[in-house]
Amino acid sequence: MYAYDELDRTLINERVSEFRDQVKRRLSGELTEDEFKMLRLQNGVYLQLHAYMFRVAIPYGTLSSKQLRRLAHIARRYDRGYGHFTTRQNIQFNWIKLAELPDALAELAEVGIHAMQTSGNNMRNVTSDQWAGVAPGEVEDPRIWSEILRQHTTLHPEFSFLPRKFKIAITASEHDRAAIKIHDIGLRLHKNADGETSFEVLVGGGLGRTPFIAKTIKPFVHGRDILNYVEAILRVYNQYGRRDNIYKARIKILVHELGIEKFAREVDEEWRQMGHSALTLDHSVIEEVRSRFSYPAYEKLPHMPDELKQAAHDPLFERWRKNSVAPHKVQGYSIVTLSLKPVGGPPGDATADQMDAIADLADKYSFGEIRVGHEQNLALPHVAKRDLPQLWKALDRLGLATPNVNLVTDIIACPGLDYCSLANARSIPIAQELTRRFANHDTADMIGRLHINISGCINACGHHHVGHIGILGVEKNGEEFYQITIGGRADENAQMGALIGPAVPYAEVADVVEDIVEAYLALRDRPEELFVDTVKRLGVEPFKERVYATR
Amino acid sequence: MPLVKNGRIATDLFVHVADGAELPGDGAVLLSSARFLEDPEAILKRAGKTGVIWPNSRAVDDLVPYLDRLAAVALVFPTFRDGRAYSQARLLRERHGYDGELRATGQVLRDQFVFMSRAGFDAFEVKKDADADAFAETMKRYSVFYQPTGDGRVTALNRRMQLRHSESAGQ
Numbered sequence: 001m002y003a004y005d006e007l008d009r010t011l012i013n014e015r016v017s018e019f020r021d022q023v024k025r026r027l028s029g030e031l032t033e034d035e036f037k038m039l040r041l042q043n044g045v046y047l048q049l050h051a052y053m054f055r056v057a058i059p060y061g062t063l064s065s066k067q068l069r070r071l072a073h074i075a076r077r078y079d080r081g082y083g084h085f086t087t088r089q090n091i092q093f094n095w096i097k098l099a100e101l102p103d104a105l106a107e108l109a110e111v112g113i114h115a116m117q118t119s120g121n122n123m124r125n126v127t128s129d130q131w132a133g134v135a136p137g138e139v140e141d142p143r144i145w146s147e148i149l150r151q152h153t154t155l156h157p158e159f160s161f162l163p164r165k166f167k168i169a170i171t172a173s174e175h176d177r178a179a180i181k182i183h184d185i186g187l188r189l190h191k192n193a194d195g196e197t198s199f200e201v202l203v204g205g206g207l208g209r210t211p212f213i214a215k216t217i218k219p220f221v222h223g224r225d226i227l228n229y230v231e232a233i234l235r236v237y238n239q240y241g242r243r244d245n246i247y248k249a250r251i252k253i254l255v256h257e258l259g260i261e262k263f264a265r266e267v268d269e270e271w272r273q274m275g276h277s278a279l280t281l282d283h284s285v286i287e288e289v290r291s292r293f294s295y296p297a298y299e300k301l302p303h304m305p306d307e308l309k310q311a312a313h314d315p316l317f318e319r320w321r322k323n324s325v326a327p328h329k330v331q332g333y334s335i336v337t338l339s340l341k342p343v344g345g346p347p348g349d350a351t352a353d354q355m356d357a358i359a360d361l362a363d364k365y366s367f368g369e370i371r372v373g374h375e376q377n378l379a380l381p382h383v384a385k386r387d388l389p390q391l392w393k394a395l396d397r398l399g400l401a402t403p404n405v406n407l408v409t410d411i412i413a414c415p416g417l418d419y420c421s422l423a424n425a426r427s428i429p430i431a432q433e434l435t436r437r438f439a440n441h442d443t444a445d446m447i448g449r450l451h452i453n454i455s456g457c458i459n460a461c462g463h464h465h466v467g468h469i470g471i472l473g474v475e476k477n478g479e480e481f482y483q484i485t486i487g488g489r490a491d492e493n494a495q496m497g498a499l500i501g502p503a504v505p506y507a508e509v510a511d512v513v514e515d516i517v518e519a520y521l522a523l524r525d526r527p528e529e530l531f532v533d534t535v536k537r538l539g540v541e542p543f544k545e546r547v548y549a550t551r
Numbered sequence: 552m553p554l555v556k557n558g559r560i561a562t563d564l565f566v567h568v569a570d571g572a573e574l575p576g577d578g579a580v581l582l583s584s585a586r587f588l589e590d591p592e593a594i595l596k597r598a599g600k601t602g603v604i605w606p607n608s609r610a611v612d613d614l615v616p617y618l619d620r621l622a623a624v625a626l627v628f629p630t631f632r633d634g635r636a637y638s639q640a641r642l643l644r645e646r647h648g649y650d651g652e653l654r655a656t657g658q659v660l661r662d663q664f665v666f667m668s669r670a671g672f673d674a675f676e677v678k679k680d681a682d683a684d685a686f687a688e689t690m691k692r693y694s695v696f697y698q699p700t701g702d703g704r705v706t707a708l709n710r711r712m713q714l715r716h717s718e719s720a721g722q
Contacts, residue, residue: 011695157669161634278699
């Protein structure tokens with residue numbers, strides 16, 4: 001965990017005071033709604049269908065138990081007793097009152113949490129691998145760099161009024177859990193021949209109505225130069241990104257229109273002119289940030305404790321363990337994913353009571369630390385294997401042990417028309433219906449890894465383009481219709497899914513998905529061939545034939 | 552529209568001269584970039600000071616040859632949402648070493664003052680009287696800054712490093 005110092009604390013308190021003043025001026029009429037809109041967006045406040053929505057940053061998905069308890073308190077005191085974890089490692093509250101927002105922010109600031117730049121046309125919350133620092137085989141802990149970038153991007157004097165929002169994600173593992181290829185800037189940590197940290201820099205990824213996979217702009221940028229290089233990209237974008245059309249304002253369009261080579265030359269030229277700027281990171285500076293991350297004092301524990309051997313006789317425990325428990329870099333420990341995708345529930349929601357209970361479990365079993373993943377689940381990153389049976393029982397009682405992580409019912413969905421003023425169609429009820437259709441965990445196990453992503457409109461907050469099965473809500477003559485794609489993925493082999501056929505009405509979506517899954521089961525080579533791999537091998541046609549033959 | 556300069560409401564000594572209008576023989580003038588670039592040498596030979604209003608859609612490189620003879624550069628925020636002039640300001644100050652008046656014009660509102668000041672602006676044509684009155688107070692909103700810019704404010708990182716050095720020196 002990164003520990004805020006007095007300077008970090010002062011800054012977020014100053015931000016709260018500023019926002020309190022802005023809200024006061026809005027409520028008194030001194031600020032017009034047009035003027036206030038950008039100010040509230042810069043602090044994570046949207047106006048939704050029914051109320052203000054408040055998005056709180058969870059930088060690179062790391063939370064302490066104390067912070068999670070405070071989020072639970074916010075849900076209870078200022079909202080309706082629950083929160084919604086998002087695909088960018090943030091949490092949203094849906095029923096907040098404008099006049100109470102400054103107080104909520106002040107309470108969050110007490111535990112080092114803020115809502116800065118969780119919306120608006122600025123550099124958004126920097127995201128990373130939810131297993132950062134604990135995943136085996138990681139190059140190094142990407143959160144050090146995430147924190148350096150968090151500070152650098154916070155209230156940036158040059159890039160707070162960009163053409164459009166700007167998202168940065170970082171991974172340090174071969175397997176990309178941070179979806180860096182669908183970000184404006186994706187950073188992949190690696191080491192050069194001398195063992196020095198460097199970055200492969202990708203640029204111009206993004207979803208929305210014009211989806212692009214990010215392209216590598218520079219395969220190798222030394223760690224000490226990373227802020228310079230990011231600043232050079234931002235400066236080119238700030239000056240040349242389109243501002244005439246909101247739909248063409250993201251950096252992906254600029255990169256596409258200029259071509260990656262020309263864009264890269266512009267950035268290189270800017271970078272060259274910056275020279276050895278004050279942004280260059282000395283070794284001591286990096287170490288200063290690193291020194292404020294604390295790591296658990298792990299015990300020396302056996303790889304296979306007796307508690308685990310005994311519990312292995314319980315098939316329900318074993319099913320959960322095989323599904324939700326991942327290897328840790330330290331022997332005797334595990335990373336445990338907490339599914340926020342119960343059968344019939346809205347994906348990514350947690351009640352205040354659940355949050356409090358998770359905070360208690362984190363204290364008891366995970367050195368007080370919790371992680372948030374972009375798949376809208378939580379994780380306890382340092383669980384001793386001997387504690388797994390006890391933890392499982394506790395999670396099961398809380399409804400947080402659904403053994404469906406990475407399976408067909410582990411659905412990513414945006415809030416959709418139930419909350420969002422941009423949506424064309426509902427997302428949550430589609431997800432809920434699908435979890436009921438595939439409620440049998442043996443069937444889901446047999447199907448294997450399969451990501452369904454649902455967006456209620458073309459803005460693609462539910463990442464439908466990169467779902468193994470993607471579902472996009474559209475409006476046709478006043479009715480909700482859904483376009484369905486297959487074969488998308490968001491990992492290191494990221495690609496967009498392909499349309500399987502004409503859009504279908506709301507009532508038929510779950511049937512079509514069931515038919516797609518049945519087609520896959522019939523078409524797959526062997527049980528180990530994942531859904532996406534079958535689609536890759538065979539293309540869309542055989543699926544289309546089977547699914548649309550009778551429609 | 553009040554002008555804030557060096558932190559205080561000030562009288563604007565520059566006369567805005569429209570593109571077709573005749574240039575006064577002396578006194579400080581503020582001209583459009585188009586007017587200025589028609590014949591910069593002749594304009595700069597005048598007795599009075601020269602300022603140029605530079606659009607946010609044109610690279611400041613074209614202005615660089617004249618910077619040391621300009622008394623003011625005015626950059627434009629057509630709306631407060633359009634942040635191109637922040638980059639122009641930093642380039643003028645930090646890359647090209649411009650040290651004359653750097654003026655923010657257009658939709659200049661209170662909640663942008665700190666950003667603008669950090670980017671190098673030292674003069675502000677403020678849209679609303681109440682915002683101009685609140686200038687000094689608004690500039691006190693922040694005491695911690697993460698990014699190094701040319702404004703001379705000490706960054707959080709520098710303060711931390713200084714603290715480290717003084718701690719280790721005391722050991």
